Amino acid sequence: MDNYNIAIVGAMGAVGKELQKILIERQFPIKSIKLLGTATNKGREVKFKDEILYTEEVCKEAFKDIDIAFFCLEAEISKSLAPIAIGEGAVVIDNSSAFRMDNDIPLVVPEVNPESLRNHKGLIANPNCTTIQMLVPLKPIHDKYKIKRVVVSTYQSVSGTGKNAIDELNEQARDYVDHKEIKHSVYPYQILFNALPHIDGFLDTGYTKEEMKMINETHKILDKNIKVVPTTVRIPVFRGHSESVNIETELPFNIDDIKELLGKSPGITVLDKPEEKLYPMPIFSEGSSDVFVGRIRRDFTIENGLNMWIVADNLRKGAALNAVQIAESLIEQDLV
Ligand SMILES: NC(=O)c1ccc[n+]([C@@H]2O[C@H](COP(=O)([O-])OP(=O)(O)OC[C@H]3O[C@@H](n4cnc5c(N)ncnc54)[C@H](OP(=O)(O)O)[C@@H]3O)[C@@H](O)[C@H]2O)c1
Numbered sequence: 001m002d003n004y005n006i007a008i009v010g011a012m013g014a015v016g017k018e019l020q021k022i023l024i025e026r027q028f029p030i031k032s033i034k035l036l037g038t039a040t041n042k043g044r045e046v047k048f049k050d051e052i053l054y055t056e057e058v059c060k061e062a063f064k065d066i067d068i069a070f071f072c073l074e075a076e077i078s079k080s081l082a083p084i085a086i087g088e089g090a091v092v093i094d095n096s097s098a099f100r101m102d103n104d105i106p107l108v109v110p111e112v113n114p115e116s117l118r119n120h121k122g123l124i125a126n127p128n129c130t131t132i133q134m135l136v137p138l139k140p141i142h143d144k145y146k147i148k149r150v151v152v153s154t155y156q157s158v159s160g161t162g163k164n165a166i167d168e169l170n171e172q173a174r175d176y177v178d179h180k181e182i183k184h185s186v187y188p189y190q191i192l193f194n195a196l197p198h199i200d201g202f203l204d205t206g207y208t209k210e211e212m213k214m215i216n217e218t219h220k221i222l223d224k225n226i227k228v229v230p231t232t233v234r235i236p237v238f239r240g241h242s243e244s245v246n247i248e249t250e251l252p253f254n255i256d257d258i259k260e261l262l263g264k265s266p267g268i269t270v271l272d273k274p275e276e277k278l279y280p281m282p283i284f285s286e287g288s289s290d291v292f293v294g295r296i297r298r299d300f301t302i303e304n305g306l307n308m309w310i311v312a313d314n315l316r317k318g319a320a321l322n323a324v325q326i327a328e329s330l331i332e333q334d335l336v
Helices: 012-024 075-085 114-119 129-145 162-177 209-221 255-263 316-332
Strands: 004-009 029-036 044-047 050-054 066-071 091-094 123-126 145-155 229-235 242-249 268-270 291-298 306-314
Touching: 004 075, 012 029, 012 316, 029 044, 029 050, 044 242, 050 114, 066 075, 066 316, 075 091, 091 316, 114 316, 123 129, 129 145, 129 242, 129 291, 129 306, 129 316, 145 162, 145 209, 209 229, 242 291, 255 268, 291 316, 306 316
Parallel strands: 004 029, 004 066, 066 091, 091 123, 145 229, 268 291
Antiparallel strands: 044 050, 145 242, 242 306, 291 306
């Protein structure tokens, strides 16, 4: 197998750091690796395998000879840097929302639509964390029973917002214990002991942009005919997003068959033994690659209704791992 020159842009952020770990864990074929970021973080020493690397400030020259560039940046910064990296010959895998809905840019969950990579033009978009973990189990159910409608409520961790939000929850917890005033700047309210039904900006329809991502990305990746009704909520968990998902299918199903189907599908662990108090939770998913599914039960209020509880590590399958799997799929399909 060939080895590749890799760059991680935003390497010291929440997703970028996880990406470094995952490349090592999965023994990604690396010839060289560059850790790029802002001038503020330039020259920081980072251990990568047995090597000591120094973070560099991102610039045009930094992309010279890079084969694959993982972008772990805010959307606006991705928009300005992606053409530069592609111009230097790199294939960009972008974690932000900047390009996800562009018609000619593949939006990929490797367990769901790896074939979409075939026509890439140097840029692949990684879907939103909430969409990725929902679509991994929806895909086998849709293939067999045809999903008509999905009603989903999310319980999203603060690491989904990035490193500043992790720091903010830590500080609020410390200030609470020290009987100090609880301050906030990342979120519009204190997140400690709270639940914010507000992720990303509100639109005129009353939905948030985060909710629209779940609708639009499901349509682009899986099937445009599936109706999706989301409510996205931020909760004071450090890591791991949870989702309560109600599904209506066209064809009838047997609950045991659904459990068996999910159990043998790639990337899924069924954890569903309520009698032993075993169900997916963020504390179980942290550091894991799989999407965990449990509380699988019939919705008795409609003809073909199904409920389930889905949990995944948002920094891994929701971001860094999915990006690395996209790169692996590109290599497998000889597209890089
Ligand atoms: N967190 C998640 O669970 C998750 C899931 C899916 C998608 N995403 C998306 O992934 C992207 C990164 O998220 P994150 O959570 O890792 O954010 P983060 O923790 O805030 O990290 C952002 C990184 O961007 C770097 N950066 C900022 N401005 C830059 C510039 N002008 N040039 C180069 N680097 C710059 C920062 O570098 P310095 O370290 O040098 O300041 C930092 O390392 C976002 O688009 C986010 O929406 C995140």
